Amino acid sequence: ERGGFPHYMLKEIYEQPQTLKNCMSGRVNVEGTNITLSGIIDYKDKFINARRIIIIACGTSWHAGLIGEYLFEEFCRIPVEVEYASEFRYRNPVIYEDDVVIAISQSGETADSLAAIELARKAGAFVYGVCNVIGSSIPRNTDSGSYTHCGHEIGVASTKAFTAQVTVLTMMALAIAKEKNTIEESRYLDLIKELQNIPAKIEKILEHDDKIKQLSKIFTYAQNFIYLGRGYSYPIALEGALKLKEISYIHAEGYPAAEMKHGPIALIDNEMPIVAIGTNNNIYDKVVSNIQEIKARKGRVIAIINEGDEDIKKMADHYIEIPATEECLDPLLSCIPLQLLAYHIAVNKNRDVDMPRNLAKSVTVE
């Protein structure tokens, strides 16, 4: 049932080209010129008139939410707050009737997320669910929503559900931007076109799996890891670090790269591996200078770069090349090598990859 894969997690990583196609199917039209989400159609005024979007989630789903923040602000020009459900529910938060609350959850059963939804509904906000498990509690307790349609995720560490969440949020942002007139038609079309190229680009990244496996052997005994990214790559730095922590039990932290100099740079020495996401985007030069600062302190840099990038390649100790894409879609690609890196390091350490210690697939108690 693992389809020849040694672990469900690896199977699920490899399924992503297909799960993202499934996620887009029936939503991106066959001509590739429009996006329709049935959960939004009837409620489009809620989104168009939203004073604010509040995203609530936990763990990996919260990281998807951070990417959602960048997407909704860039394309829809709606202010966004991303909240840990557990903090939100106990804080007596300000919620307006014209807020749209988006709850993201793979299982649809996370206790804190459910309680946060309850609070938002009582305050009169419109609540939209982005969930994977069909008929689970969150879809049953929200006003509307979109399923991620990535199939049953068995590995405790979330992989394919994460990329499907990000894909749904991307489609939502584009569909709402179109309705709100905050995106130019040509840009809308270009992004839909490129979104459809993502599955094939993930296939290409999976071809580097052997290289990543070899690379993982160098770092099996590292005690710590730092992951850095900026802009859309910052949530991926957090997600890469979480994947490593939960399945390998190596301490790892994700940071926005520019925050290094405000403290964490003190940790860097020649024993510290730093995974730097240096794919091409409008702050590429700044990422390059962050990598220079790390090399000056002898940190060991593993860079995620775009194919053909010679500049970072020269500076980094190791690199993994991924295809270039639109900046806002880059998270869907840059997370893949980090999933594989975490997986291989955990396997090298003989960890129970699919069922890491102390973790449950759905956290139904607070």
Ligand code: F6R
């Ligand atoms: C990490 C992971 C957890 C979940 C979190 C939320 O790989 O799986 O951090 O993302 O427990 O779960 P859901 O999305 O089911 O609400």
